[in-house]
Amino acid sequence: RKEVEQDPGPFNVPEGATVAFNCTYSNSASQSFFWYRQDCRKEPKLLMSVYSSGNEDGRFTAQLNRASQYISLLIRDSKLSDSATYLCVVKGRGSYIPTFGRGTSLIVHP
């Protein structure tokens, strides 16, 4: 099993749709969790951290399920500008080395 797994997609959704991505991780000692977005030919940018209690930032909601070892990202009211690759990142406690998933591609169409 890969350390961090994501469905590569692409997820093709109309504007205004709600879309959710999951990411599973294999190391039960993982401590820090993040979602990044990467636009074509650009660098990855931190979208949000994922906290144990779940957290929301505008249209974006991130959740962590430690028992099942996955994190999720929910995007409500999708915009064309949300089209990007979404990367899941996991780190162990005290570790400087993050593990990136391969990313999930989202395409939002008019």
Added chain:
Amino acid sequence: DTAVSQTPKYLVTQMGNDKSIKCEQNLGHDTMYWYKQDSKKFLKIMFSYNNKELIINETVPNRFSPKSPDKAHLNLHINSLELGDSAVYFCASSQYNSGTGDYGQYFGPGTRLTVT
């Protein structure tokens, strides 16, 4: 005001040459990284450098060497370039506080290396 900067943005060179990519961060972070993103878009960590501790991904050829003159800089030297080294190389930085936790990484804009 760029947080993490890299130079050059594009680098085209021939096989066998030696080249360097520079990275600087002005965020005051204590850890810096180099990543390689190949044509399949997979982001692979190459090095992590924290307070003079270097953690190397063992799959990285020893033709690649990081050099950190100070905490704000982590340069990447590549000797005897090969065709397979063609990729986008990203520098990143982060800060981990044992009390408040981990706030994620900030990436530079990338250096697109083409080896001919």
